[in-house]
Amino acid sequence: MTKKKTVAILGSTGSIGINTLNVIRQSADRFRVVGLSADSNIGLLAKQAHDFRPKAVSVGRKSLVNRLKKAVPPGTLVLDGLGGLTEIACEKDTDIVVLAISGTVCLIPLIEAIKKGKAVALANKEALVSAGPLVKSLAQKHRAAMIPIDSEHSAIFQCINGKVSDVSKIYLTGSGGPLLDVPLNRFDRLSRKFILRHPRWRMGKKISVDSATMMNKGLEILEAKYLFGVAEKDIEVLIHPEAIVHSMVEFVDGSVLAQMAVADMRLPIQYALNFPLRARAIVERLDFIKIGALTFRKPDEVKFPCLGLARAAASSGGTAPAALCAADEEAVKCYLDGNIKFSRIAEIIEKVLSRHRNVKIDALSVKDILDTDRWAREEARSLCCL
Ligand code: NDP
Ligand code: MG
Secondary structure, three states, X not given: OOOOEEEEEEOOOOHHHHHHHHHHHHOOOXXXXXEEEOOOOHHHHHHHHHHHOXXXXXXXXXXXXXXXXXXXXXXXXXXXXXXXXXXXXXOOOOOEEEEOOOOHHHHHHHHHHHHOOOEEEEOOOHHHHHOHHHHHHHHHHOOOOEEEOOHHHHHHHHHHOXXXXXXXXXXXXXXXXXOOOXXXXXXXXXXXXXXXXXXXOOOOHHXXXXXXXXXXXXXXXXXXXXXXXXXXXXXXXXXXXXXXEEEEEEEOOOXXXXXXXXXXXXXXXXXXXXXXXXXXXXXXXXXXXXXXXXOOEOOOOOOOHHHHHHHHHHHHOOOHHHHHHHHHHHHHHHHHOOOOOOOHHHXXXXXXXXXXXXXXXXXXXXXXXXXXXXXXXXXXXXXXXX
């Protein structure tokens, strides 16, 4: 019998986390869960602990620890805060760490897991975007595999299949989000419920708002740049409302490879967990006759200024991507709390970036990134109050 792969999931109570556990449940002979975490949903975390019996669980705040201890199976180690996440990510028995928390909060656990040489399955994009060159060089130094879960990057990873030097261009596809066919002058009149209802994917709130502003696609340009070492100018965004082609890679000889599948995150999760092997399908298969046609169009950068902001940060480099991520996270939070109109999200990010003094040195430290993150959040929060 082959040894089971041991998996830790940071953010197990979210959309990606729940899907990851669904995949694992269907392949219980291949995987064993060793660590789980949530921010505040201790009810679901405790249920997951009973179902999967991890060695350790972690929760966002210390004040939740005692309640969680009473709810998990006896003997489960209960941790909290950033220290807890990092301990779970670095646990010596763990083979693969799934990063399924949204935002840059998982930057330190990601870095520490990489330093321990763990394979990291990245759903989270913000940590990599904010500290791309640093994370990449640490992964190389410690021979830690980085396997994308984000559907577009999983598609690109599968198409490239290790041949990065032959790539001439990446086509990053996106369904266009809930505002694709809504005129710009209606954006601020739409309810938050409408903004949060993505036509193709059921996701957490932060990424749903990012999909509406198209910052999600912007962050994905940076994610692709760092994961695959392709220049920003060679990454083209294509709107593809059918969400069947999850991205494409053009090679130096003009051949283009696409990865296609139904829009179901369990597939890229299953791929990342099983890599380098492929497991039997747990998602529906494609029916090309039913699909009929696949369409592609250019994104509207006037309606969706976040795309241009992300491109500018990608070409500036330095600490600009960290400032972009942090400003976006704060502006989205303000929008979700009902404190700003939808159109202010892009305005606030633009303002923060225009005030940002970019640190452009070859080897940025974690401190440089965290200082920028803190500064950009404060700046964004003060703009949200205006
Ligand atoms: P969700 O909001 O659904 O889940 C987030 C998870 O992280 C929850 O378990 C939540 O705990 C936990 N969490 C949130 N904030 C903190 C914090 N400060 N400290 C510790 N834990 C925290 O997000 P998604 O699953 O949708 O997205 C996760 C990541 O994956 C994002 O970076 C997103 O961009 C990326 N992604 C998601 C896709 C999707 O289909 N959902 C697709 C591609 C990428 P609690 O439940 O207690 O709040
Ligand atoms: Mg994506």
